[in-house]
Amino acid sequence: MNVRKIISVLEETTAEGGRPVNPAARVAFVAAVIENPWAGQGFVEDLGPGIDATASDLGALIAPRVVELLGAPVEAYGKAAIVGLNGEIEHASALIHTLKFGDHYRKATSASTLLPAVEKRGPAGVTFDVPLKHFTDATIRSHHQTFEVRVADAPHPDEILIGLAAAAQGRPQQRLAALSTEQ
Structure with missing residues (x-):
């Protein structure tokens, strides 16, 4: 695995809807920009073989970093894979939709649900939204949220940006009724 760069972003929302958010709502994102293991092969x-050589090491690299960056217990999580223009969306999906990758994050967070994901192809600087859901119960509405990301110089055409997002809480000022109230 050839890593060109690692990106870390921490967002703290201190007000929402004209009201304070206390404690601040924290969302962390960590990504690795790697050489596409299938670049130039048609x-x-x-x-x-590319999954075996890359996915587990990639999960082990970024899962502990996003948990550490958040600095609080993870309550919501998600993942992203953005492949450069010379790659296939399947290349991005192949690295994140395997237990070899995702189990590093689930173990680091004691999570039990599937990781929601975004995968797409795009040029360097493409904007993408990482979906997040509750880490043990995907039906908890308060934790359904997205985190918008843009890395100015990634991915290059033969790269893949692989990222993990974590939130320490649900949406700031959330007030939707539980899903069970509609069933």
Whole structure:
């Protein structure tokens, strides 16, 4: 795995809807920009060897960093994979939609639900939204949120940006009724 850069972003929302948020709502994002393991190979039928060589190391690299950056227990989480213009969306998906990658994050957060994800192809600087859901119960509405990200110089055409997002709480000032009230 060839890592060009690691990006870390921490957002703290201290007011929402004209009211203070106390404590501040924290969302962290950590991503690695890596060389696409299938770059320059044309159509690759079996992505398995690239997954085996990359996914677990990638999860081990960024999962502890996002938890540490958040600095609080993770309550909501999500993932992102943005492939450069010379790659396939399947290349991005192959690295994040495997237990070899995701289990590092689930173990670091004691999570039990599937990680919501965004994957897309785009040029350097493309904007993308990372979906987040509650880490143990995806039906908890207060934790359904997105985190917008843009990395000015990534991904290059033969790169993939792989990221994890974590929130220490649900949406600031959330006030929707529980899903169970509609069932």
